Amino acid sequence: MIDLSDVLDARVRVEETARRTPLDYSHTFSDMTGAEVHLKLETFQRTGSFKIRGATNRIETLSDDEKSAGVVTASAGNHAQGVALAATKSGVDSKIVMPENAPISKIQATRDYGATVVLWGDDYNEAQAKAHEIEEQEGRTYVHAFDDEKVMAGQGTIGLEIMEDLPDLDTVVVPIGGGGLIAGISTAVKEQNPDARVIGVQAEGASSAAQSLQKGEIHTLDSVDTIADGIATRNVGEKPFEVIQERVDEVVAVSDSEIAIAVTTLLERAKTLVEGAGAVALAALLSGAFEYEEDELIVPALCGGNIDMNTLTTVIMRGLVETGRYVKIRTVLKDRPGALDDLLDVISAQQANIYGIQHDRTSRDIAMNAAEVELDLETRGTDHVEQLLDALREEGFDVEVIA
Structure with a gap:
């Protein structure tokens, strides 16, 4: 099992190629959570990820x-x-x-x-x-x-930087794919501050570590399915698993929806672009996946920013839907002049912005004298969406939310 000396040796080799990345106090996420949140911005690393270190x-x-x-x-x-x-x-x-x-x-x-x-x-x-x-x-x-022990030790240099910048931290939150990152960070953190907690986070669609810990042996998934492609592995490695058993306090999982919310919130509030795997640590904090105290010093490690632009579009839309900033609805209208105007009057009165409309008279699922309408709407939050839906239903529209 690697120890602190391995990580210290790695730093000498790594520092000529890898950058030292910032540890940034976040007023936004501290206010949102009640903790004192410091973001480890490994997204600013060369190649956009911590992997250059190992x-x-x-x-x-x-x-x-x-x-x-x-x-x-x-x-x-x-x-x-x-x-x-x-x-x-x-x-x-x-x-x-x-x-x-x-x-x-x-x-x-x-x-x-x-x-x-x-x-x-x-x-x-x-x-x-x-x-x-x-x-x-x-x-x-x-x-x-x-x-690989050398790879694990290289990733652990992130932990050295965190401890130098915030030696009194209470909790560090780290993504888990194969486990090399958390093995290295937990070694650097725990051997310098044994009282610090190390929380591991996986995506629900690739969550093997918690089951492995419960069984006391590595559990391999049949398949993986998550937007966090950077941690989409079927199992953790043998060498990292030994370290995880010894030095990681808890492993939790977050859903793709929670990851999408974290990605979009980071982009909007912190002006920081991360990929799904890079957002899971913050997603765990925002979703309450683990318990923490008020004013606890917490460091979510944001360890990857290499998100594909097509994926980013999908993730942003999912994040907007989950936070009530975008909604798609379907209803059926009488096929007569003015019917669509009546619907739009209600939407306008509720100050929702119309992004798109699809109008279909040919669907076999509706009556011959009816028209199916789908609307994409920009809204201002979950409460606003509920107010809009209530107003439409009070006016007699049978509305279905489809996204």
């Missing part, structure tokens, strides 16, 4: 023969970019296997950092199997995304 530490400890043979790895995107940049800076050839559905932006960025990209499989685990084939065929060194 990748650098691993590659810098390769032998000369291993460097000459090159490296290979599998990744959904962030580790890919970290390995690509770290390898290129060290003059090492890198080959990265990514799932076929990996975000286009991450694929292109990995290529731009100098790696050869191979697209293979539906998820990380299938990509990993292909990468091990390449390892055997080409004699490359496999740089694991999380199940």
Whole structure:
């Protein structure tokens, strides 16, 4: 099991390539939660993710023969970019296997950092199997995304920075995919402040760690399904799991809707762009996934900002829906002049803004003398949505919320 000395050694290798990232006190999230919230903005890291730290530490400890043979790895995107940049800076050839559905932006960025990209499989685990084939065929060194002590120690340098900036912290909240990040951070934090809590967070659609802790052995999911693609792994690694059992106090899960709210709130209130995996720590705090005291010093680690633009559009819309800022409704009107005007008069009186209207007379689900209408509306919160719906129903409109 890694210890503090491993993380301190890693910092010497990592600091020439990785940036020291800010720990920023947030008035907004402190007011929203009642805690004293300091955001660890690892989204400002080179490659947009913490992965450059672990990748650098691993590659810098390769032998000369291993460097000459090159490296290979599998990744959904962030580790890919970290390995690509770290390898290129060290003059090492890198080959990265990514799932076929990996975000286009991450694929292109990995290529731009100098790696050869191979697209293979539906998820990380299938990509990993292909990468091990390449390892055997080409004699490359496999740089694991999380199940490697040098990688874990490199990620732990985030914990060193947190402790230097806020030594009296009460709780640090860390995403869990394969577990390398939380293994490193918990080692750096707990060995300097044993009273500090370390809370791990997974997406509900990729939540294997809590079940593993309950069983006392690693539990592997059959599949994963979450917008947080950066932590969409079926299981935690063996080496990180040992550390998690020893040094992590609690593991919780958050839904995709809660992640979307965190992403949109960070963008709107903190002017900070994160990907789904980078938002889960804050999502856990905002949703009350774990208990905390008033004025508790809490550090959510925002560890990834590489979100695909198409995904971002979907996430923002989901976040707006969840917070009552956008609603789509359906109703059926009499097919006569003025019927639509009557509906719009009620919406206008409630000061909802009409984003779009779809009007259909041909649906087989309605009467021949009726028309189905769908409206996309911009609203001002959940209370405003309820007021609007009540007003429509009081005027006799049978309204269904469809988004």
